[in-house]
Amino acid sequence: MTQYLLEADNLVKHFPVGRGGGFRQTNRPMIKAVDGVSFKLEAGTSLGLVGESGCGKTTTARLLLRLYDVTAGSIRFGGEEVQNATGKPLRAYRNQVQAVFQDPYSSLNPRMRVRDIVAEPLVAQGQMGRKELRDWVNELLSVVGLDANAAHRFPHEFSGGQRQRIAIARGLALRPRLVILDEPVSALDVSIRAQILNLLQDLQDKFNLSYVLIAHDLDVVAHMCDVIAVMYLGKIVEMGTADSISRAPAHPYTQALFSARLPARPDGRAARIKLSGEIPSPLNPPPGCHFHTRCPHVMARCRSAQPPLTTLPDGRIAACHLLGPA
Amino acid sequence: MNHGDTLLQVKDLKTHILGRDGLRVTKAVDGVSFDLKRGETLGIIGESGSGKTMTALSIMRILPEAARVISGEILFNGENLLKKGDAEMRRLRGEQMSMILQDPMVSLDPLFTVGSQLAEPLKVHRRLSGAPLANRMTELMSAVSIPSPETRLKQYPHQMSGGMLQRIVGAIAISCDPQLLIADEPTTALDPTVQAQFLDLLETLRDSKHLSVIVVTHDFGVAARLCDRVMVMYAGRVVEMGPIREIFDHPRHPYTKALLASIPDATELGARRLRSIEGSPPDLAMLPPGCPFAPRCPSVLERCHREYPGEFRIASEHVASCWQVSAQ
Amino acid sequence: MLRYFFSRLRLAVITILGVSLIVFVTSRMSGDVTLLLLPQDASEADIKAMQHELGLDAPYYVQYYKFLRNVADGDFGESLRYREPAFSLIMSRLPATLELAFSAFILSTIVGLLMGIVSARMRSSWIDYFSRIFSITAQSMPSFWVGIMLILVFAVELHWLPTSGAQGVEYLVLPVVTLALVPIASTLRITRSAMLQTLDADYVKFLRVKGLREQFIVWKHALRNALVPVIAISGLTLGFLIGGTVIVESVFAWPGLGNLMVESIFTRDYPVIQAGVLVTSIFLIFLNLAVDLLFGVIDPRVRFG
Numbered sequence: 001m002t003q004y005l006l007e008a009d010n011l012v013k014h015f016p017v018g019r020g021g022g023f024r025q026t027n028r029p030m031i032k033a034v035d036g037v038s039f040k041l042e043a044g045t046s047l048g049l050v051g052e053s054g055c056g057k058t059t060t061a062r063l064l065l066r067l068y069d070v071t072a073g074s075i076r077f078g079g080e081e082v083q084n085a086t087g088k089p090l091r092a093y094r095n096q097v098q099a100v101f102q103d104p105y106s107s108l109n110p111r112m113r114v115r116d117i118v119a120e121p122l123v124a125q126g127q128m129g130r131k132e133l134r135d136w137v138n139e140l141l142s143v144v145g146l147d148a149n150a151a152h153r154f155p156h157e158f159s160g161g162q163r164q165r166i167a168i169a170r171g172l173a174l175r176p177r178l179v180i181l182d183e184p185v186s187a188l189d190v191s192i193r194a195q196i197l198n199l200l201q202d203l204q205d206k207f208n209l210s211y212v213l214i215a216h217d218l219d220v221v222a223h224m225c226d227v228i229a230v231m232y233l234g235k236i237v238e239m240g241t242a243d244s245i246s247r248a249p250a251h252p253y254t255q256a257l258f259s260a261r262l263p264a265r266p267d268g269r270a271a272r273i274k275l276s277g278e279i280p281s282p283l284n285p286p287p288g289c290h291f292h293t294r295c296p297h298v299m300a301r302c303r304s305a306q307p308p309l310t311t312l313p314d315g316r317i318a319a320c321h322l323l324g325p326a
Numbered sequence: 327m328n329h330g331d332t333l334l335q336v337k338d339l340k341t342h343i344l345g346r347d348g349l350r351v352t353k354a355v356d357g358v359s360f361d362l363k364r365g366e367t368l369g370i371i372g373e374s375g376s377g378k379t380m381t382a383l384s385i386m387r388i389l390p391e392a393a394r395v396i397s398g399e400i401l402f403n404g405e406n407l408l409k410k411g412d413a414e415m416r417r418l419r420g421e422q423m424s425m426i427l428q429d430p431m432v433s434l435d436p437l438f439t440v441g442s443q444l445a446e447p448l449k450v451h452r453r454l455s456g457a458p459l460a461n462r463m464t465e466l467m468s469a470v471s472i473p474s475p476e477t478r479l480k481q482y483p484h485q486m487s488g489g490m491l492q493r494i495v496g497a498i499a500i501s502c503d504p505q506l507l508i509a510d511e512p513t514t515a516l517d518p519t520v521q522a523q524f525l526d527l528l529e530t531l532r533d534s535k536h537l538s539v540i541v542v543t544h545d546f547g548v549a550a551r552l553c554d555r556v557m558v559m560y561a562g563r564v565v566e567m568g569p570i571r572e573i574f575d576h577p578r579h580p581y582t583k584a585l586l587a588s589i590p591d592a593t594e595l596g597a598r599r600l601r602s603i604e605g606s607p608p609d610l611a612m613l614p615p616g617c618p619f620a621p622r623c624p625s626v627l628e629r630c631h632r633e634y635p636g637e638f639r640i641a642s643e644h645v646a647s648c649w650q651v652s653a654q
Numbered sequence: 655m656l657r658y659f660f661s662r663l664r665l666a667v668i669t670i671l672g673v674s675l676i677v678f679v680t681s682r683m684s685g686d687v688t689l690l691l692l693p694q695d696a697s698e699a700d701i702k703a704m705q706h707e708l709g710l711d712a713p714y715y716v717q718y719y720k721f722l723r724n725v726a727d728g729d730f731g732e733s734l735r736y737r738e739p740a741f742s743l744i745m746s747r748l749p750a751t752l753e754l755a756f757s758a759f760i761l762s763t764i765v766g767l768l769m770g771i772v773s774a775r776m777r778s779s780w781i782d783y784f785s786r787i788f789s790i791t792a793q794s795m796p797s798f799w800v801g802i803m804l805i806l807v808f809a810v811e812l813h814w815l816p817t818s819g820a821q822g823v824e825y826l827v828l829p830v831v832t833l834a835l836v837p838i839a840s841t842l843r844i845t846r847s848a849m850l851q852t853l854d855a856d857y858v859k860f861l862r863v864k865g866l867r868e869q870f871i872v873w874k875h876a877l878r879n880a881l882v883p884v885i886a887i888s889g890l891t892l893g894f895l896i897g898g899t900v901i902v903e904s905v906f907a908w909p910g911l912g913n914l915m916v917e918s919i920f921t922r923d924y925p926v927i928q929a930g931v932l933v934t935s936i937f938l939i940f941l942n943l944a945v946d947l948l949f950g951v952i953d954p955r956v957r958f959g
Contacts, residue, residue: 052517053488159606189373190544191581191622194588194602201599216518223590223600260522262547264591266570274526275519278487388862391777412868420865427863432856435875436955437882447864482954498864 003079005210006041006064006178011073013059017283031282033059035234036073039227043177044204046211048225048242050218050257054282055231057214061180064212065099066090077178095125098171102183104163108155114141115151118169125174140169143206144199161192165199172203181213185220197224218261222246230254233282233290236309240316251318253291289321297322333505333538334362334385339398341377341384345611346392352610354380354393356562362506367532367539369549369570372559375607378542381559382508385540386425387415402506421451424499428511430492434483440494441479444501451502466497470527489520493527500531507532510542525551546589550574555643558582561608561618564637568644578646580623617648625650658950658957666943673935677928678721682714730929735918740925744911744933751910754902755895757830762837762891767884769838770845774853774880775872785846789839797898801832801905818907829906833898837891844887848880855879878952885949889942896934 013034034056041047049057062068064075066082075083082093098121101107108117118137122128128136138148144165155163164184171179184200185193197220203209215221221228222242229239230253238251249255256273275294280286286293292302301321309319341355355377362368372378383389385400387407400407402423407415427433434443444463448454454462467475470493483491492512499507509528513521529552532539541552549556549570557567558579566579577583587601605622608614614621620630627649635649696704705711709720724730730740773785808828809817816825852858853876861871903912911930918926950957 052519161606189607191373191585191588191603192606194590194600195604197590198599198602218518219590257518260519262521262545263550264547264589265574266550266553272522272526274523278489278520279517386863388859416865416867418865419863425860425863427856427860429856433860435857435861435879437878437953438875446861446866450864450866482958484955485958495860498860 003043004040004076005043005078006212007074007076008040008060008064009038009074009076011037011060011063011075012071013056013063013068014071029283032234032285033282034063037229037231037234037236038073039229039236039239041178041210041212041227043210044208045227046204046213046225048213048215048221048228049231050215050221050228051231052216052257052279054233054279056234056282057231058182060231061099061182061212061214064178065097065180066094095121095174096176097178097180098174098176099180099182100164100167100171100184103187104160104167105187107167108163110155112154113151114146114153114155114158114166117155117166118151118173121170121173136173137169140172143172143203144169145195159192160188161195164188164192164196168196168199168203172207175207176209178210178212181211181215183215184213186215186217193220200224218246218258219264230257233280233285235290235319236317237291237320238316238318239309240312240314240318244314244316250312250316250323251320252295252297252322254318256294256296289319331363332361333364333366333403335399335401336360336381336385337399337401339381339384339400340396341380341389341393342396343380343390343393350611353562353613354610355384358398358559358562358564360557360564360567362538362540364505364538365532365536366555367541367553369553369556370540370542370559371544371546371549371556373544373607375561375610376559377562377610378544378559379510380562382425382510382540382542385506386419386423386508388419417451420447420504421502422504423506423508424502424504425508425510426492426495426499426512429515430488430495431483431515433495434491436483439480439482440486440491444479444494444498447498447501462501466501467494469500469531470494470497472497487520488516489523492516492520492524496524496527496531500535500537503535505538506540507537508540508542511544512541513548514543514545528552546574546586558585561613562610563618563634563647565619565648566644566646568641568646572641572644576640576644578640578644578651579648580625580650581619582646584624627653659947662943662946666939669939670936673939674722674725674932675718677932677935678718681924681928682717725932730932731925733918733923733926735921735923735926740923740929741933743914743926744929747909747911747914748933750908751896751899751903751912753826754829754833754899754908754910755892757826758833758837758895759888759892761830762834762841762895763884763888765834766838766841767845770842771849771872771877771880773842773846774849777850785842789842792835792839795835797832797836798901798905800835801828801902804828804832805905818905825906829902829908832905833895833902836898837895840887840891841884844883845880848883849876852876852879882949882953885945885952889938889945892941892945893938896938 011034014030014032017029017031037056037060039047049060051057059068063070070083073083074081077093077096082089085093115137118140119133122133122136137151141148141150146162146165146169155166158166181200185196188196200211201224204211211224213221213224225242227239228242228245229236230245230251231237232253238245238249238254245254246258249258256275259273273296277294280290280293288304289295289302289307292298295302299321307319307321307324309317310324311317312323337359339355339358343352343354345351358377358381360368370378370381380389380393384395385407389395395408398408402418434440441463444466445459448459448462463479464475467478472478472490472493512528513524516524525548528539531537541548543549553570555567555569556573558565558573558581560581566573566577566582573582574586577586584601584603588603590600603622608618608621614631616632617623617630617635620626623630629649635647635652637645637647638652639645640651709717728741732738733740733743736743769785773782776782805817805828808815815827819825858871858876861875899910900912900915902908903910904916911934915927915930918930
């Protein structure tokens with residue numbers, strides 16, 4: 001049996017909405033931001049979460065980072081359940097799971113020198129001597145491709161791409177095993193993106209890192225990830241190898257999403273699957289299959305019965321009545 | 327008046343931004359020339375700081391306070407926009423030339439209904455009111471495929487999704503049937519399926535209203551989807567310009583080549599590493615002499631550091647500014 | 655909008671109860687009233703009798719309940735000094751204070767808004783620099799000193815205006831100006847920065863794209879957006895003004911609530927102090943309620959939130 005680094009089982013996160021006014025909290029409406037999400041991730045591999053705004057990918061990432069508490073479900077990390085961990089086990093978990101966010105301008109404290117930014121998680125932990133700390137920070141900076149003299153400078157002296165390198169160096173300081181990448185290149189200039197994506201891949205190989213990558217750019221996700229999970233209104237609708245998902249998407253939503261990709265070439269203006277309507281509110285998702293209101297292949301059954309995730313012959317899973325057992 | 331095929335002609339445009347101290351001058355646009363034919367869609371591709379948005383704002387003459395057009399000509403239907411008074415320019419804006427901004431969520435005033443904001447240009451430029459105004463507004467809302475327009479017109483921006491707002495922004499932009507529409511990163515803030523819907527809409531509007539369109543984008547995909555011709559900008563200058571297929575099939579400038587090669591493509595997996603461009607875009611207030619791309623260029627010549635390359639014609643419509651190109 | 659109104663109203667009621675509780679508790683904490691009322695050699699039995707008479711021997715919640723009922727009837731007890739009901743004393747002085755505070759509020763809002771708009775529109779011009787220096791200066795001068803200086807210049811030297819008292823409109827000018835100076839400065843600063851931010855916003859850029867006149871953009875769209883933070887602080891401004899009258903009324907011998915409160919504090923006239931604090935608090939709470947509602951009127955995001 002494969003030992004997975006990360007196993008998310010039936011993750012659920014509900015948020016109460018509206019100013020309930022304080023006293024009666026029980027009957028308030030709930031947004032089912034994440035509604036039964038399960039996946040497994042092996043060490044040294046990458047999982048991509050894709051979907052449009054409101055699909056729950058960012059909430060899922062925050063659950064993994066323990067920034068939110070789960071409403072239900074479990075997160076296992078190295079075989080240990082961590083979703084309710086507190087105190088020392090929680091700190092140990094957080095040291096092994098780091099995050100790199102979209103905006104390298106706001107995620108770095110402008111008043112701190114780069115060496116202090118990178119060393120901050122280590123200093124907080126307080127287990128390293130000064131000399132050891134300085135050497136490790138210098139090594140981290142060189143690993144992410146920055147000069148040693150960058151250590152003494154402030155974030156505003158760097159370009160967007162370099163700042164993202166600093167953020168990555170900080171993310172690696174505690175030698176994590178899992179890094180959550182939330183839109184790591186979408187705020188960067190086009191000519192810089194490939195640098196950062198290559199760097200992330202090099203670091204993955206070097207440190208045997210696992211990534212959970214969130215990005216709206218499907219090409220970036222397909223390029224970076226081994227497995228892609230497509231989410232729609234809080235649920236995974238399809239999950240499989242990056243290759244199978246991007247070459248032959250099975251779920252109608254995945255098909256539509258990938259066909260909405262911008263063409264790589266001018267003659268690639270391929271036939272697109274046009275979706276009608278807008279993404280429904282996660283506050284009040286449609287009954288049956290959540291996607292039925294926009295699905296081009298909708299059948300009577302889709303409006304009432306929610307399709308279960310079923311395994312297809314090539315090993316991927318998808319939740320659609322068209323694909324399931326008849 | 328007919329000025330032949332050409333709607334817009336920009337000649338050697340220079341737009342500079344003056345620093346607060348008055349000393350630091352950022353050469354945001356530094357000698358840009360191009361033509362736009364009637365019915366044509368031109369893409370201006372560049373990164374942040376390439377001068378693509380400043381070029382667009384210069385044409386619309388809505389530059390921020392610190393920015394000034396230093397020299398050049400912008401001929402619209404043969405008339406130089408830079409010579410026009412504010413009042414005259416205002417009459418052109420919104421009526422004959424219009425623009426769509428990047429983020430629909432902040433493009434509309436949050437305190438007024440979308441209806442009142444759609445009505446504004448129609449009242450000012452077309453002097454519409456009463457039933458004709460209401461009819462025109464409903465018509466525009468259906469032109470951008472917004473269901474139940476009467477209800478939507480009474481709503482406020484925060485009650486709508488980004489995709490819907492961008493379509494309303496589109497409706498406002500085309501409300502007076504302009505000849506020129508500039509779209510500045512019109513889909514960057516939108517979700518993929520919504521982005522695709524909006525690009526479809528833009529195409530439909532362009533064809534049905536005979537618009538000439540300038541699409542400002544950092545994304546070759548958007549250009550590939552919409553444009554007839556593209557112009558690639560770097561550090562305030564045009565580095566390469568040509569028909570869309572030419573640029574994709576035979577890019578000649580090292581910057582264009584490198585950018586095209588650095589984009590991941592989901593349909594061509596397997597190549598583990600992307601080709602990346604080292605370094606980062608230059609500071610426009612401290613440009614080195616010579617070609618601004620030289621420090622990052624993989625095929626740099628000694629000459630590139632000294633002299634800025636002129637424009638070299640590769641084919642009838644395909645030009646590039648590079649000493650390598652001239653050498654071949 | 656109605657839901658919004660009721661949620662604000664409920665908050666207002668809760669706040670009033672809170673204030674009444676604070677007033678009640680502090681009055682019980684400030685010493686035994688019976689000792690003040692009785693002669694020093696009063697016997698233990700006399701004290702007990704007095705406490706019973708005043709209801710002070712009942713449990714605290716009973717006392718608080720009675721206190722609330724009396725307050726609801728406008729009964730705060732008698733002034734120890736004037737021997738008349740504290741409440742009617744307060745109400746007879748309140749109009750003069752409100753006249754002062756509201757005049758200063760109107761003045762500071764109009765002048766602050768105008769100066770803020772002009773300052774933002776003509777950024778880095780001499781008007782802008784003047785406004786900024788003015789706002790720093792105005793906020794750093796104590797109002798009693800400003801009041802005395804104004805009296806010296808305009809009343810004593812120039813004889814343009816009366817020194818003090820309240821016999822007509824001309825008596826209002828100096829105290830109102832003194833009182834309004836600080837809120838003019840704060841309104842100016844908030845308007846200026848809100849206006850600068852608004853004029854920089856994308857929707858203003860898009861209004862220019864539409865070919866609208868700059869004046870129209872500034873006065874219809876930008877001003878309304880800039881008003882949002884100004885309204886947000888106007889509740890605070892009013893509170894500041896009503897509190898500020900205490901000093902200004904003393905300087906100009908203005909026959910208002912502020913003066914009465916100062917006197918009452920010196921003479922330990924507890925019923926009057928209690929009544930004054932509670933009445934002004936309730937008044938301010940309702941003013942803030944009105945401000946919140948105005949907020950809802952001007953900003954649809956609040957209304958439909």
